Amino acid sequence: MLNDPRSHGLWEMTAPPAPETVAFSGKAEADVVIVGGGYTGFSTALHLAERGTRVILLEGAEIGYGGSGRNVGLVNAGMWVMPDELPGVLGDLHGSRLLELLGNAPRAVFDLVAKHAIDCEINPVGTLHCAVGQSGLDELKQRAEQWARRGAPVRLLDAAETAVKVGTDAYAGSLLDMRAGTIQPLAYARGLARAAIAAGAQVFTASPVTGAERNGKRWTVNTARGSVTANWVVVATNAYTVAPWNEVRAELVHLPYFNFATVPLSPELQAKILPEKQGAWDTKEVLTSFRFDKRGRLVFGSVGALRGTGTGIHKAWARRALKKLFPAIGDVAFEAEWYGKIGMTTDNLPRFHRLAENVIGFSGYNGRGIAPGTVFGRTLAELISGAIAEKDLPLPVTDPEAQSFRSAREGYYELGAQIAHFAGARL
Ligand SMILES: Cc1cc2nc3c(=O)[nH]c(=O)nc-3n(C[C@H](O)[C@H](O)[C@H](O)COP(=O)(O)OP(=O)(O)OC[C@H]3O[C@@H](n4cnc5c(N)ncnc54)[C@H](O)[C@@H]3O)c2cc1C
Numbered sequence: 001m002l003n004d005p006r007s008h009g010l011w012e013m014t015a016p017p018a019p020e021t022v023a024f025s026g027k028a029e030a031d032v033v034i035v036g037g038g039y040t041g042f043s044t045a046l047h048l049a050e051r052g053t054r055v056i057l058l059e060g061a062e063i064g065y066g067g068s069g070r071n072v073g074l075v076n077a078g079m080w081v082m083p084d085e086l087p088g089v090l091g092d093l094h095g096s097r098l099l100e101l102l103g104n105a106p107r108a109v110f111d112l113v114a115k116h117a118i119d120c121e122i123n124p125v126g127t128l129h130c131a132v133g134q135s136g137l138d139e140l141k142q143r144a145e146q147w148a149r150r151g152a153p154v155r156l157l158d159a160a161e162t163a164v165k166v167g168t169d170a171y172a173g174s175l176l177d178m179r180a181g182t183i184q185p186l187a188y189a190r191g192l193a194r195a196a197i198a199a200g201a202q203v204f205t206a207s208p209v210t211g212a213e214r215n216g217k218r219w220t221v222n223t224a225r226g227s228v229t230a231n232w233v234v235v236a237t238n239a240y241t242v243a244p245w246n247e248v249r250a251e252l253v254h255l256p257y258f259n260f261a262t263v264p265l266s267p268e269l270q271a272k273i274l275p276e277k278q279g280a281w282d283t284k285e286v287l288t289s290f291r292f293d294k295r296g297r298l299v300f301g302s303v304g305a306l307r308g309t310g311t312g313i314h315k316a317w318a319r320r321a322l323k324k325l326f327p328a329i330g331d332v333a334f335e336a337e338w339y340g341k342i343g344m345t346t347d348n349l350p351r352f353h354r355l356a357e358n359v360i361g362f363s364g365y366n367g368r369g370i371a372p373g374t375v376f377g378r379t380l381a382e383l384i385s386g387a388i389a390e391k392d393l394p395l396p397v398t399d400p401e402a403q404s405f406r407s408a409r410e411g412y413y414e415l416g417a418q419i420a421h422f423a424g425a426r427l
Pocket residue numbers: 035036037038039040041058059060061062063064065066067068069070071072073074075076207208209210236237238239240241242243244256257258339340341342363365366367368369370371373
């Protein structure tokens with residue numbers, strides 16, 4: 001994508017082609033203009049177009065250019081915050097609504113994929129959150145207990161069961177979440193775009209929005225070669241925001257995250273490592289994630305950016321860590337490497353913003369955006385079409401709050417990940 005093999009890596013190599021799109025030019029009218037072409041933008045576009053709303057989506061680069069085309073592809077249920085803590089942070093009403101919405105969000109993704117026959121390597125076989133040491137296991141016990149109390153199909157596995165499911169005895173246990181699964185993330189973004197276009201949405205790429213102005217009761221958003229006037233603006237630019245809604249970006253600290261994809265592993269290795277093909281990650285602060293793609297490549301990732309000294313340090317770490325976890329893998333070759341920026345909020349919870357009258361959006365998914373972006377997009381469509389009111393939303397309306405020392409913290413994450421992986425004492 002954009003001739004940068006380190007931006008979308010394996011997903012760009014293996015995704016079905018994007019629907020054909022052109023840059024926007026001229027003047028156009030719509031009911032809703034959506035800015036940003038990731039899961040949030042395309043889910044909003046699809047659900048609005050299906051209701052007969054006239055939608056124009058403007059993407060600054062390409063379909064899935066942001067987090068939606070670069071992520072690990074773990075279709076998770078819920079957030080990082082413990083289920084029992086959510087009502088305390090958000091209040092009972094929003095806390096329980098968000099839990100309900102996000103707990104069922106993977107199912108919404110799987111249903112959407114089936115409904116629109118999206119070719120995206122969907123694999124709803126669950127995920128494994130793997131415990132590092134006793135403290136990791138204690139955390140997972142709490143999570144398991146809290147979700148089970150809410151009727152979620154989760155199960156805490158002991159070390160022996162985990163060793164069989166993951167193919168290593170490195171973990172003290174794991175949490176199997178049968179609501180979740182894996183996906184080819186860029187293929188999903190492109191498939192959503194295709195479905196939105198089929199439903200009647202107009203999609204333009206290479207069309208960054210540079211400004212927006214109030215025009216009576218309507219909004220006019222500008223690109224280099226034209227403008228769109230609409231009743232509503234959906235800001236779906238999230239962690240990859242480029243002007244004009246810089247406040248959305250200022251609220252997020254970028255956490256870099258990389259992935260390496262091995263060559264397809266032998267059938268013997270695939271029978272040992274994650275034999276049931278769940279997606280997996282661990283409880284460490286500088287976490288490690290791993291999952292297979294459809295061809296049997298192991299996608300192995302962690303915190304860090306593949307640029308400057310980071311490239312060599314993280315690659316050397318990935319080789320060591322892979323061999324330590326799965327000795328039989330040996331000196332396996334990598335076929336692809338890429339990284340992206342995760343948008344983190346202060347409390348690890350997403351936000352709903354009304355940036356001005358009829359200018360709205362969700363953002364700040366903290367590395368959990370596949371299922372949330374999909375259901376938040378649907379929610380935006382329901383709000384705009386009047387099916388629900390603002391008081392029915394799963395999150396309160398808040399103003400964006402710029403994070404202090406943002407650049408310093410972003411530098412700290414990038415450098416800290418290099419130090420952690422250079423030292424490499426722990427996996
Ligand atoms: C490396 C990595 C790993 C991750 N792993 C996971 C995971 O395993 N599971 C999970 O659920 N989530 C994961 N995430 C998070 C997830 O990818 C994101 O939360 C999700 O993709 C956000 O979708 P979005 O549509 O809101 O934003 P994005 O996909 O980031 O899309 C925003 C779009 O807006 C466009 N844009 C910005 N400014 C403008 C402008 N002015 N005009 C027009 N367009 C503009 C950008 O070009 C971009 O395409 C990960 C993220 C990263 C980066």
